[in-house]
Amino acid sequence: MCQSENEKKYIATTKAALASKDSKSVIAKIRELKINGKTSILYCVLDLLKSEQIEEIKVEIFNLISNLRDKDSVPIIVDYIKQLKGSDNLSQLIATCWQSQLDYSDYLETFADCFITGTYQDAIESFTVIEEMIIFSDGAKIEDCRLYLLNRQAEVNKEKQSLFIELIKILTGNN
Secondary structure, three states, rough: OOOOOHHHHHHHHHHHHHHHHHHHHHHHHHHHHHHHHHHHHHHHHHHHHHHOOHHHHHHOOOOHOOOOOHHHHHHHHHHHHHHHHOOOOOHHHHHHHOOOOOOOOOHHHHHHHHHEEEEHHHHHHHHHHHHHHHHOOOOOHHHHHHHHHHHOOHHOOOHHHHHHHHHHHHHHHOO
C-alpha cells in the first residue's frame, strides 16, 4: 500500500510524540489520537504495550482501543493479541475487543487459543469476546471454534475447566 507524503509525515510525527520520555506528552498524544487519529497509526500506539509503560499510559491506550469504531482496526488488534501472548497486557487488550463493539467474529479461533493458553483472566476475557461475537457469526464459524476448543481440551488447565465447559455449552447452543 502506497502512502502519501502527508501520511508518512503524520506517522513520523506521531511516532516521535509517542516515543517521548515525557509521559504527559505521550498521554496527550494518545488523547489527541482518540479524537482525530487514523487507523494507520494504531501500530505505533500498540507498540507501546510491548515495552514497560507507566500505568497512566496503558490506561490511555486501552481507553483509545476500547473506543475504536473503525472495522479496519480489527485485524491490527488481533495481530497484537498474537504478539502479546504471555504479556501482562494481554487480558486488557482482549477486553477492549468486547468493549469496542467491533466485529471480531472472523477471529474466534484466536480468542479460543488465548482461552486455552492464557491466564485465567485471559480466559475470562476471551470467553466474553467469543460469547459476544456469536451474534455476528454463522453456524460454520461457531462450529469451527467449538471443534477447535474440543480438539485442544487436554491443554485446558484445571482452573479453567468449568469455564471451558460453559463455553462449549454456549457454542453448542448457538449452532
